[in-house]
Amino acid sequence: MIAAKVRPARSRGGYRAGRVSLGWIATFCLPALVLYGMFVVVPLVTAFSYGLFRWEGIRPAEFAGLGNYQEVLTRYPLNEEIPAALWHNLLFFAGTMAIQNTVGLGLAVLLYRNPRGKRLFQTVFSLPYLISPLIVGYIWSLLLSPTFGPINFLLRTAGLDAWARPWLGDPDTALPVLILVNAWQWIGGPMLIFLAALGGIPRELEEAAAMDGASKFRAFWSVRFPLLMPAVGVITVLTFIGCFNLFDLVYALGGSDGGPSGAMDVLGLLYYRTAFEGGTNSIGESSALAIMIFVVVFGVSVALERFLRRREVRM
Amino acid sequence: MSRPESGGRVPGFAAHALLWCYAALAVGPLILVVIGSFRSNADILRQPVGLPDSLGFDNYLRAWQTASISTYFANSIMVTVAAVALCVAVSAMAAYALSRWRFRGRALLAAFFLSGLMIPAKLGLLPVFYMFQSMGLIDTRPGLVLLYAAGGVPFSIFVIMGFVRGLPTELEEAARLDGANEGRLFVSVALPLMRPALAVVTVFQFAPTWNDFFYPLVLMRSDSKYTVPVGLTRFFGEFATDRATLFAGLVIAIAPLVLVFALATKQIIAGLTAGMSR
Numbered sequence: 001m002i003a004a005k006v007r008p009a010r011s012r013g014g015y016r017a018g019r020v021s022l023g024w025i026a027t028f029c030l031p032a033l034v035l036y037g038m039f040v041v042v043p044l045v046t047a048f049s050y051g052l053f054r055w056e057g058i059r060p061a062e063f064a065g066l067g068n069y070q071e072v073l074t075r076y077p078l079n080e081e082i083p084a085a086l087w088h089n090l091l092f093f094a095g096t097m098a099i100q101n102t103v104g105l106g107l108a109v110l111l112y113r114n115p116r117g118k119r120l121f122q123t124v125f126s127l128p129y130l131i132s133p134l135i136v137g138y139i140w141s142l143l144l145s146p147t148f149g150p151i152n153f154l155l156r157t158a159g160l161d162a163w164a165r166p167w168l169g170d171p172d173t174a175l176p177v178l179i180l181v182n183a184w185q186w187i188g189g190p191m192l193i194f195l196a197a198l199g200g201i202p203r204e205l206e207e208a209a210a211m212d213g214a215s216k217f218r219a220f221w222s223v224r225f226p227l228l229m230p231a232v233g234v235i236t237v238l239t240f241i242g243c244f245n246l247f248d249l250v251y252a253l254g255g256s257d258g259g260p261s262g263a264m265d266v267l268g269l270l271y272y273r274t275a276f277e278g279g280t281n282s283i284g285e286s287s288a289l290a291i292m293i294f295v296v297v298f299g300v301s302v303a304l305e306r307f308l309r310r311r312e313v314r315m
Numbered sequence: 316m317s318r319p320e321s322g323g324r325v326p327g328f329a330a331h332a333l334l335w336c337y338a339a340l341a342v343g344p345l346i347l348v349v350i351g352s353f354r355s356n357a358d359i360l361r362q363p364v365g366l367p368d369s370l371g372f373d374n375y376l377r378a379w380q381t382a383s384i385s386t387y388f389a390n391s392i393m394v395t396v397a398a399v400a401l402c403v404a405v406s407a408m409a410a411y412a413l414s415r416w417r418f419r420g421r422a423l424l425a426a427f428f429l430s431g432l433m434i435p436a437k438l439g440l441l442p443v444f445y446m447f448q449s450m451g452l453i454d455t456r457p458g459l460v461l462l463y464a465a466g467g468v469p470f471s472i473f474v475i476m477g478f479v480r481g482l483p484t485e486l487e488e489a490a491r492l493d494g495a496n497e498g499r500l501f502v503s504v505a506l507p508l509m510r511p512a513l514a515v516v517t518v519f520q521f522a523p524t525w526n527d528f529f530y531p532l533v534l535m536r537s538d539s540k541y542t543v544p545v546g547l548t549r550f551f552g553e554f555a556t557d558r559a560t561l562f563a564g565l566v567i568a569i570a571p572l573v574l575v576f577a578l579a580t581k582q583i584i585a586g587l588t589a590g591m592s593r
Binding site for chain 2: 103110130
């Protein structure tokens with residue numbers, strides 16, 4: 001994915017072998033290697049083994065093979081919570097692609113065509129990007145609160161009393177509000193990526209199409225859009241991964257139970273509850289759950305990347 | 316929103332009107348929070364939207380002192396600065412070695428570091444938890460620093476390697492002929508040239524580290540060591556009815572990032588598109 005884009009080193013960039021001693025190589029590489037190995041790689045590898053044991057508190061009691069996986073998928077209430085949470089994650093992904101990324105593309109195209117004030121708009125649109133999702137959640141929970149929130153107040157003032165509602169307390173609106181709040185925060189990302197991609201496309205291509213008599217619309221869809229496909233691919237994969245990492249925002253908007261009757265429950269929250277609010281075998285079960293989530297996300301990301309790249313080549 | 320393409324060109328003023336509309340949507344909520352932070356709680360409960368009567372900092376004082384946001388703030392600054400410094404230091408050295416020197420296993424080592432870009436480090440949370448327990452690092456700030464620094468290594472090495480490869484080697488060759496050793500070459504010649512990449516990485520590690528909520532939620536126990544995000548969950552529980560103070564607390568929590576953003580927009584945009592060039 002991203003790593004694959006690193007170009008192989010040009011030969012002129014390196015010195016010949018043998019000129020740098022092993023001591024220097026160790027001095028330069030070991031600190032990063034130890035830090036990264038100890039606190040990222042080892043825990044990740046260990047996490048895989050945790051799921052294979054039945055645990056009693058913090059002691060592994062017996063080897064369970066895939067027992068934990070079976071347990072997690074069949075035992076009540078997890079067997080109902082997992083599909084529900086997964087469904088919310090998928091709805092969230094679809095909603096985010098439909099709203100955040102299309103609006104992001106629209107803003108990028110507008111800015112590309114009207115570069116006056118581009119820098120200012122870029123900055124303003126990406127401002128929420130920097131704020132922690134947790135804080136974004138708290139900000140919106142205050143703004144959307146049923147009686148004293150400014151949003152409902154403004155709706156009532158505008159005579160739209162019927163629209164004023166407990167946005168986050170109503171199972172019907174909670175998830176859509178979550179998608180919108182999330183899009184509000186991240187829209188700067190797709191916008192900047194699309195803007196960079198648009199800037200990288202030579203104008204001559206579209207001009208040539210125009211000379212051949214293509215309409216503006218056709219020039220965009222047939223010439224420019226296909227060249228944006230790499231950007232679309234990157235954004236789709238990033239959005240997908242981001243959707244499954246969802247935790248802080250939902251925690252702030254709906255607590256660790258996922259809002260009104262679990263309407264915003266997602267896999268991240270479910271994992272947290274299983275790991276830290278679960279029973280005696282919580283380590284085994286939550287590790288199995290984490291690994292299933294990881295395999296799905298990683299597998300789908302790789303497949304998406306492959307699929308999009310193949311389309312790119314064809315176009 | 317991509318309708319502009321269908322009917323030919325959108326006139327400039329219409330496009331700008333749209334852009335301004337979205338700008339209002341992006342900033343409006345933040346402005347509501349800032350205004351709210353200057354109003355009294357009674358005012359807010361009576362009328363949720365309105366201007367402050369006077370420009371007082373009572374709410375800020377209450378959030379800073381009574382709600383101990385000052386403590387959380389100091390913890391966040393310590394943890395973030397230490398973690399980013401550690402991460403950038405070790406990553407710069409490794410990235411330099413990996414992109415400048417040829418040695419056995421170089422490609423493998425680079426791939427090992429970069430594979431971290433694709434795997435969510437949070438998956439290892441439980442093992443980290445028990446490892447920390449055996450090392451006495453639970454509920455300590457150094458523990459958080461190590462975790463954040465380690466988590467930032469793949470992205471930092473990725474960005475710095477890409478940058479170093481594009482640097483000319485002549486200066487280093489010249490210094491080498493003058494008898495400088497590898498350490499000296501790195502510190503005196505390469506590091507100054509690497510500054511733009513180091514800036515991008517610093518800015519890019521700062522925000523996620525400052526914002527992180529999951530690790531301290533699980534690993535920190537005592538109130539006095541909370542960073543801002545976990546501190547806020549406590550703060551929101553305690554001051555649930557005091558909206559004015561909540562607004563002020565949120566502004567304090569956001570301020571450092573707005574400052575970083577204002578100072579480093581260029582680096583941020585460069586970092587966001589780091590994977591996109593070519």
